[in-house]
Amino acid sequence: MSRAPQLVVHRDKELMAQAAAARLITRVVDAQASRGSASVVLTGGRNGNGLLAALAAAPARDAVDWGRIDLWWGDERFLPDGDPERNVTQARAALLDAVPLDPERVHAMPASDGPHGTDVDTAAAAYAEELARAAGPTDHGGVPEFDVLMLGVGPDTHVASLFPELPAVRETERTVVGVHGAPKPPPTRVTLTLPAIRAAREVWLLAAGEDKAEAAAIALSGAGEIQAPAAGAYGRARTLWLLDSAAASQLPRSMYPPASA
Numbered sequence: 001m002s003r004a005p006q007l008v009v010h011r012d013k014e015l016m017a018q019a020a021a022a023r024l025i026t027r028v029v030d031a032q033a034s035r036g037s038a039s040v041v042l043t044g045g046r047n048g049n050g051l052l053a054a055l056a057a058a059p060a061r062d063a064v065d066w067g068r069i070d071l072w073w074g075d076e077r078f079l080p081d082g083d084p085e086r087n088v089t090q091a092r093a094a095l096l097d098a099v100p101l102d103p104e105r106v107h108a109m110p111a112s113d114g115p116h117g118t119d120v121d122t123a124a125a126a127y128a129e130e131l132a133r134a135a136g137p138t139d140h141g142g143v144p145e146f147d148v149l150m151l152g153v154g155p156d157t158h159v160a161s162l163f164p165e166l167p168a169v170r171e172t173e174r175t176v177v178g179v180h181g182a183p184k185p186p187p188t189r190v191t192l193t194l195p196a197i198r199a200a201r202e203v204w205l206l207a208a209g210e211d212k213a214e215a216a217a218i219a220l221s222g223a224g225e226i227q228a229p230a231a232g233a234y235g236r237a238r239t240l241w242l243l244d245s246a247a248a249s250q251l252p253r254s255m256y257p258p259a260s261a
């Protein structure tokens with residue numbers, strides 16, 4: 001386990017997205033070379049979608065065997081299937097519709113007009129079961145081994161749909177929960193919990209823009225995870241914060257290597 005995060009700071013958000021996309025391609029190709037497949041958890045939000053769009057534009061995207069990758073989501077806005085605000089809809093537009101994925105391996109979180117109707121808690125439990133079915137005997141805590149789990153960071157330090165002080169961030173048993181009353185619209189959401197996030201080999205947190213500077217400074221200065229959920233997001237092998245220089249502007253310069261910005 002590596003709770004101590006590594007930081008990489010890029011000049012601006014475009015470069016950050018391109019570098020993160022290149023990093024993801026390498027990680028996926030390596031995982032596919034060693035185990036035959038890869039497992040990646042996507043995030044919603046501008047930074048996550050920016051990364052997917054950069055990946056779609058990267059010539060090296062064809063190095064990935066898209067039929068042998070499992071895609072999961074860290075959170076979802078609980079809205080009808082195809083709603084433009086759903087994270088999966090935005091991910092499809094940014095990348096997924098342009099690459100030859102195996103539809104069976106694209107594990108979108110349930111929609112509010114799906115088999116569980118508008119009952120977000122039942123929908124969350126169903127996603128937890130889907131994760132548990134995919135987990136192997138050596139995997140950790142009811143989720144498969146994710147090679148890379150990406151998270152956008154909100155200005156209030158939320159990650160996925162784990163908002164400061166709300167019940168979801170306090171969950172210690174379940175891997176997926178429904179969220180009611182989220183401060184970021186829409187209020188009803190489905191989210192992985194911190195225990196599920198921490199089962200990933202690598203957790204990458206993405207933060208770009210000045211409005212993320214305070215959140216990054218708080219989360220990286222030893223804050224508690226209930227008050228600052230991003231502080232509780234770490235991977236078993238590696239935790240990586242990918243920032244642009246605006247988001248890093250309130251961090252001590254000694255926290256990241258000179259060559260990275």
Ligand SMILES: O=C(O)[C@H](O)[C@@H](O)[C@H](O)[C@H](O)COP(=O)(O)O
Pocket residue numbers: 043044045046047048075076077087151152153154155158159160161184
């Ligand atoms: O569904 C969502 O909205 C998210 O998954 C959320 O956690 C997001 O990643 C952050 O709010 C950062 O979003 P931005 O990258 O747009 O700032």
